Amino acid sequence: MGLIRLTGRLIGTTPDHRRVVLAQLPAHIRDTVREPGCLFFDIAQTADPLIWSVSEGFATRAAFEAHQARTRASDWGAATAGIGRDYRIEDGTPEITPERPEDARAIYLLNRTAFGASDEADLVEALRAQGDLALSLVARFGRAYLGHVAFSPVQAPVPSWALAPVAVRESVRFQGIAERLIREGIAVARARGIKAIFVLGDPAYYRRFGFSVPEARGLTSPYSGAYWQVLNLSGATLPAGPVTHAPAFAALE
Numbered sequence: 636m637g638l639i640r641l642t643g644r645l646i647g648t649t650p651d652h653r654r655v656v657l658a659q660l661p662a663h664i665r666d667t668v669r670e671p672g673c674l675f676f677d678i679a680q681t682a683d684p685l686i687w688s689v690s691e692g693f694a695t696r697a698a699f700e701a702h703q704a705r706t707r708a709s710d711w712g713a714a715t716a717g718i719g720r721d722y723r724i725e726d727g728t729p730e731i732t733p734e735r736p737e738d739a740r741a742i743y744l745l746n747r748t749a750f751g752a753s754d755e756a757d758l759v760e761a762l763r764a765q766g767d768l769a770l771s772l773v774a775r776f777g778r779a780y781l782g783h784v785a786f787s788p789v790q791a792p793v794p795s796w797a798l799a800p801v802a803v804r805e806s807v808r809f810q811g812i813a814e815r816l817i818r819e820g821i822a823v824a825r826a827r828g829i830k831a832i833f834v835l836g837d838p839a840y841y842r843r844f845g846f847s848v849p850e851a852r853g854l855t856s857p858y859s860g861a862y863w864q865v866l867n868l869s870g871a872t873l874p875a876g877p878v879t880h881a882p883a884f885a886a887l888e
């Protein structure tokens with residue numbers, strides 16, 4: 636069950652249709668954006684005063700079907716039943732891209748909401764401010780931000796990055812969005828000559844990418860322990876030695 640996108644037009648034919656849409660639309664938008672599975676919901680007047688463009692995104696097919704059922708039973712549904720609709724409904728895929736300057740605020744909010752605290756959101760801001768955001772990828776769907784992952788340089792025996800934090804919006808979890816962000820980040824790291832990526836996290840999750848707890852044992856850090864892992868991209872045994880994160884991580888301890 637993945638993302639759903641609806642695009643199309645609402646097509647009125649009489650002045651009464653226009654009156655009904657203008658009267659009912661604000662409440663319809665307000666109620667829809669409150670639905671937990673709604674990612675974006677844009678209805679805008681076109682150059683034709685009787686036609687509106689419609690662009691909607693939902694977290695899952697179940698969320699979209701719940702929205703349709705609620706809409707049909709709503710005042711909006713009853714009042715606009717006679718107005719034409721030309722809609723296309725399709726499965727959606729998030730786009731994974733490096734962050735742009737205008738993404739910074741949305742990344743902050745996404746991390747703060749996903750973690751339920753501002754520590755990781757602040758960490759990303761500090762890494763960026765200190766020039767230590769080696770790679771910051773966002774997953775976007777329409778105008779909605781669904782996920783984010785950050786990589787920062789670490790001092791280690793080979794050229795290395797740390798993966799942290801990674802976050803995905805709650806309503807779209809378990810769809811492989813974090814996995815796509817992390818795989819894309821690993822590919823960029825390889826292309827840039829990075830030989831090792833360190834992460835502190837649940838080995839049950841990070842194992843799928845090739846992260847290893849045993850290989851990290853000789854690479855010592857304040858984070859060493861059962862959750863300290865490395866992904867070896869070097870093609871050889873990693874030399875032992877200390878690993879030091881970017882200064883921004885100090886604020887987390």
Ligand SMILES: CC(C)(COP(=O)(O)OP(=O)(O)OC[C@H]1O[C@@H](n2cnc3c(N)ncnc32)[C@H](O)[C@@H]1OP(=O)(O)O)[C@@H](O)C(=O)NCCC(=O)NCCS
Nearest residue numbers: 749750800801802803808809810811812813814837839840
């Ligand atoms: C962790 C998180 C990023 C995963 O996002 P996601 O897009 O749902 O992840 P994916 O869909 O790629 O992966 C889902 C898989 O990971 C597993 N998984 C997800 N979170 C996990 C966790 N915290 N521990 C162990 N396994 C986890 C799921 O069981 C699922 O396994 P499966 O593929 O075998 O069914 C998301 O849950 C999140 O933002 N959590 C809050 C922030 C956080 O804890 N971040 C990680 C620490 S930096």
